[in-house]
């Protein structure tokens with residue numbers, strides 16, 4: 001009797017398959033590091049036809065498939081810990097075409113976000129979705145999670161920038177969704193259903209991305225804030241007078257870690273909250289307007305101190321204070337949460353949640369930062385050196401229940417931009433109704449009748 005894998009190798013003799021222990025370990029995990037990788041093998045198709053053939057084989061042999069991009073996800077969406085075949089899109093990483101009239105770039109899914117940025121710039125345009133993992137994450141993964149990042153306040157999530165998708169559905173069928181059309185009022189838009197579906201409905205095998213003009217020249221400012229109320233006041237004041245490209249926040253605890261990891265202090269003294277903001281600054285008038293807003297905020301007592309970057313190098317150094325936080329926390333094996341609230345609700349939530357966590361879990365250090373201009377907070381809980389992994393995870397899961405309940409009180413969501421994957425699955429019901437989850441299961445059955453694609457991610461099949 002042939003094993004499923006020898007059968008696959010026989011049917012697709014040109015398919016690159018990896019089975020070495022090191023490869024299984026490498027491709028079987030994402031940045032969550034919580035599950036022990038245990039995939040059956042890694043398939044690296046080079047063409048859409050190969051992806052389709054793999055899916056047909058998987059349906060016949062009932063082998064689960066984990067679609068895999070840069071594996072930079074933080075919710076376990078790309079983890080293969082149960083004998084799945086990892087279908088890595090890493091070899092399908094080319095730019096396929098640029099259309100100057102439509103201003104679109106057509107790419108394969110395995111291309112890194114940074115390479116998309118470079119390709120767009122070669123045509124004098126930008127692909128505006130951006131975040132710190134740009135060098136490692138892939139566009140296919142960005143689409144599968146509807147990735148957000150630091151420019152959402154100006155440009156929206158990945159969803160806004162997808163003009164068309166080619167997708168291989170769970171049954172191996174190739175779907176061509178929207179074909180780059182600007183307008184297409186012809187029934188359900190499956191493109192948007194696929195975006196953010198975390199590999200549970202189909203595999204993106206080609207994407208046509210919208211591009212846009214580069215933003216005008218900008219200025220970067222770091223602000224120190226004395227209290228929580230100031231956060232929304234400063235945001236409202238800046239947004240009213242300036243055209244914001246980013247408005248990010250972090251606490252003094254986050255600053256402590258990023259400085260310890262080599263970033264440069266830009267503001268002296270102790271301050272509980274910080275904001276990094278970037279805004280259009282085309283001419284002297286707009287730069288003066290920015291200083292006026294800043295002055296107004298200082299007068300009101302909302303801002304205690306601030307720095308305006310005077311050079312690109314200084315702007316990069318200010319950005320590092322925010323973008324370097326995740327990296328600086330890696331040694332502490334952080335348990336991550338990524339929550340969403342209406343922006344106006346953020347201070348009320350922040351007034352109760354950190355205090356609740358501190359009271360219930362005094363031995364855990366909690367680092368708060370995120371895209372405050374989008375109502376998106378990242379909460380990293382750090383593992384104390386003397387606490388066993390299992391004890392730490394158990395405490396964090398209890399803390400996440402408390403977080404989910406508090407979010408529900410404030411009308412928020414347990415995942416803003418990192419997806420549900422495996423990590424947030426137990427809390428999905430705090431954010432989505434039972435009726436909605438039943439519909440999700442039904443939709444999955446239509447696209448993937450045998451439940452082959454990324455089973456157990458987002459929800460468990462009924």
Ligand SMILES: O=C(O)CC[C@@H](O)C(=O)O
Nearest residue numbers: 132326336370378379380
């Ligand atoms: O590591 C995190 O928790 C957040 C990562 C990323 O979404 C960010 O905004 O820096």
Ligand SMILES: [Zn+2]
Nearest residue numbers: 149371378417
């Ligand atoms: Zn983020």
